[in-house]
Every structure is written in structure tokens, then in C-alpha cells.
Amino acid sequence: xxxxxxxxxxxxxxxxxxxxxxxxxxxxxxxxxxxxxxxxxxxxxxxxxxxxxxxxxxxxxxxxxxxxxxxxxxxxxxxxxxxxxxxxxxxxxxxxxxxxxxxx
Numbered sequence: 001x002x003x004x005x006x007x008x009x010x011x012x013x014x015x016x017x018x019x020x021x022x023x024x025x026x027x028x029x030x031x032x033x034x035x036x037x038x039x040x041x042x043x044x045x046x047x048x049x050x051x052x053x054x055x056x057x058x059x060x061x062x063x064x065x066x067x068x069x070x071x072x073x074x075x076x077x078x079x080x081x082x083x084x085x086x087x088x089x090x091x092x093x094x095x096x097x098x099x100x101x102x103x104x
Contacts (some may be wrong), residue, residue, distance in 0.1 A: 023084065023091040028071065029098050031062040037101050038062075048098055077101045 031039075035058055036046050051056065059084055061075040065071045073079050078086040078101065 005045075005066055020085070021089045023073075023089055023094050026069075026094075026096055027098055028066050028096045031059045031066065031102055034062050034066075034071070034102070035059060037075065065095075071100065071102060072096050073100075076100055077103045 004033070032043070032046060035055060036043050046055065062071075072094045073084065073091045073096060076084070077093065078084050078094075078099070083090045084097075087097070
């Protein structure tokens with residue numbers, strides 16, 4: 001073997017380059033899921049009543065909040081500055097994940 005010390009040198013240099021993990025994705029839950037979390041109703045009941053034409057105005061409001069990015073990690077109940085207690089890592093304030101729950 002030409003370079004017997006090479007793997008140990010590479011692994012030590014990689015540990016110096018590791019930076020702190022940070023969640024930056026924009027992956028919001030559906031407006032229906034958010035509505036069920038806000039109103040604390042089961043999804044099956046929501047789905048049944050939605051078939052009757054209910055909830056359209058509320059869903060439109062939630063969809064607008066998501067499009068404007070008013071709902072984000074900053075307004076999540078799991079967010080404690082500067083990290084998410086659910087994910088256990090730092091988050092960018094304007095990111096969002098599928099586990100988002102708005103503060104009451």
C-alpha cells in the first residue's frame with residue numbers, strides 16, 4: 001500500500017468540515033390537515049362534512065396563509081428559539097414541515 005495513513009487523515013479532515021444541521025425546507029401540510037389540527041376534529045368527520053360543501057372558506061384562508069408564508073416555523077407550537085423541539089435541530093424561521101401545528 002502506498003499511503004497507509006491516508007484513510008485516517010481523510011476522516012480527521014471530514015470531522016472538521018461538519019457543520020451544524022439546520023432545517024430549511026418548505027414542506028407544508030395540506031390545508032385540510034391544518035384545519036383538523038386547529039379545530040381538533042377527526043379527519044374522517046372533516047372529509048364527510050367537506051363532501052356536503054362545508055369548510056370551503058376556512059380552507060381558503062389556511063391556503064392563503066400558507067401561500068403568504070404566514071404559517072411557518074416561527075408560528076409553530078414546537079418552535080423554541082432557535083430550534084424545533086420535535087426535530088431536535090435548528091430551523092430557519094421561514095421553513096415549515098409536515099408536523100406543523102399553529103400556536104393556539
